Amino acid sequence: MTTAIEETLVLVKPDGVARNLSGEILRRIEAKGYSLVDIRLVQADRELLAKHYAEHEGKPFYEPLIEFMQSGPTVAIRVAGNRVIEGFRVLAGTTDPTTAAPGTIRGDFGRDWGLRVQQNLVHGSDSAESAERELGLWFS
Numbered sequence: 001m002t003t004a005i006e007e008t009l010v011l012v013k014p015d016g017v018a019r020n021l022s023g024e025i026l027r028r029i030e031a032k033g034y035s036l037v038d039i040r041l042v043q044a045d046r047e048l049l050a051k052h053y054a055e056h057e058g059k060p061f062y063e064p065l066i067e068f069m070q071s072g073p074t075v076a077i078r079v080a081g082n083r084v085i086e087g088f089r090v091l092a093g094t095t096d097p098t099t100a101a102p103g104t105i106r107g108d109f110g111r112d113w114g115l116r117v118q119q120n121l122v123h124g125s126d127s128a129e130s131a132e133r134e135l136g137l138w139f140s
C-alpha cells in the first residue's frame with residue numbers, strides 16, 4: 001500500500017441524474033472519505049463527448065453511448081483522495097451492471113438495456129493520465 005493523493009473525474013451520467021441518484025452517489029464518495037473539490041452540472045455536447053470517449057470511437061456501442069450522454073445533464077465532480085482513481089472504480093463496480101457486485105453503485109442501481117448502452121450511472125477515470133486529460137475537458 002502506498003500513499004498517493006490523487007484527483008479523479010467522476011461523472012454521474014444522465015441516467016443517474018434523471019433517477020435522482022446524484023445524492024446517493026455523492027454520499028458514497030463522501031462516506032468513503034474522499035473529498036469533493038469541484039462540482040458542476042453540465043449539458044454535454046457531442047464535441048465534449050467525442051473527446052471524452054475518443055478511445056471508443058468505432059465500437060458498436062459508441063453512437064448509442066454518445067446519444068445517451070446527451071439525453072440530459074451530467075454531474076461532473078473533481079474528487080480527491082488517497083488512491084482515489086482506483087478506489088472510485090471499486091466503488092463504481094465493473095462496467096456491466098448485470099455482473100457488477102452488489103454493494104457497488106453499478107451493482108446496486110445500474111441497468112443493462114442490451115443492445116442499447118449500459119446505463120451504469122457513473123464514470124470514473126481509469127488512470128492518472130486519463131484523470132488529468134478528462135478533468136481538463138470537464139473543468140476547463
Ligand code: GDP
Pocket residue numbers: 056061065094095114115116117118119120122123124126
Ligand atoms: P468504464 O470505464 O467502466 O465506464 O467502461 P468503458 O470505458 O469500457 O466504456 C465506457 C462506457 O461505454 C461504459 O461505462 C458503458 O456505458 C458503455 N459500454 C462499454 N462497453 C459496452 C458494451 O459492450 N455494450 C454497451 N451497450 N455499452 C458499453
Ligand code: MG
Pocket residue numbers: 126
Ligand atoms: Mg472507461
